[in-house]
Amino acid sequence: xxxxxxxxxxxxxxxxxxxxxxxxxxxxxxxxxxxxxxxxxxxxxxxxxxxxxxxxxxxxxxxxxxxxxxxxxxxxxxxxxxxxxxxxxxxxxxxxxxxxxxxxxxxxxxxxxxxxxxxxxxxxxxxxxxxxxxxxxxxxxxxxxxxxxxxxxxxxxxxxxx
Numbered sequence: 001x002x003x004x005x006x007x008x009x010x011x012x013x014x015x016x017x018x019x020x021x022x023x024x025x026x027x028x029x030x031x032x033x034x035x036x037x038x039x040x041x042x043x044x045x046x047x048x049x050x051x052x053x054x055x056x057x058x059x060x061x062x063x064x065x066x067x068x069x070x071x072x073x074x075x076x077x078x079x080x081x082x083x084x085x086x087x088x089x090x091x092x093x094x095x096x097x098x099x100x101x102x103x104x105x106x107x108x109x110x111x112x113x114x115x116x117x118x119x120x121x122x123x124x125x126x127x128x129x130x131x132x133x134x135x136x137x138x139x140x141x142x143x144x145x146x147x148x149x150x151x152x153x154x155x156x157x158x159x160x161x162x
Contacts, residue, residue, distance in 0.1 A: 008142045009086050012097050015135035016079040016086075019104070023071040023079070030060040031068045053122050056111065063114070067107045075103050082139075098143025105136035 029037055029045050049058035056064055078100045085093025112129060115121035 005142075005146075008138050011135060011138050012100075012142055013083055013086050015104075015132065015139070016082045016100060019071070019075060019100075020079040020083065023068075023076040026057075027068045028072050030057070031065050031072070052125050052128055054125055054128075055120055056114065061114070063110060067110065070103070070107065075100060075107075078103070094143045094146035096143075097139045097146075101136045101139025101141075101143060104132055105140065108133050108136060 025037075025041055026045050026048070029042065034042065045057065048054060060068070078096055082093060082096040082100050084090070085096050108129065112126075112133070115126065115129070
């Protein structure tokens with residue numbers, strides 16, 4: 001079980017890191033004023049939209065702008081907290097992992113629903129977004145199934161008192 005837990009932790013940290021980087025640097029460009037971003041980041045967003053044919057990122061609809069606000073205000077700080085919590089082995093990391101997973105799964109449901117419903121998504125674009133659904137499930141399971149160890153062995157605590 002330790003190996004499975006370590007793999008789940010690694011996946012959660014990796015995807016939380018991508019969210020922590022992409023939300024303020026790429027996604028937020030769709031809702032915040034352009035002058036806040038250097039030309040290099042604006043070009044990166046345009047290149048990504050063109051290279052992966054991401055029509056949602058090129059012309060974000062209103063629902064996606066709402067998701068970007070959710071990412072900036074809620075998911076970004078939550079991802080940073082999850083990274084710290086997992087790496088520092090904090091007990092509350094299970095809660096932040098659960099919250100990040102549920103938020104990501106909810107957002108991805110709306111995004112993938114639009115992509116599949118519109119018929120405009122390329123297989124390459126779907127392959128780019130699909131790992132975030134897997135991440136969301138792993139983060140949710142990590143949050144629900146984490147069984148933190150006691151801070152110290154109970155038997156040694158009794159021996160010290162006697």
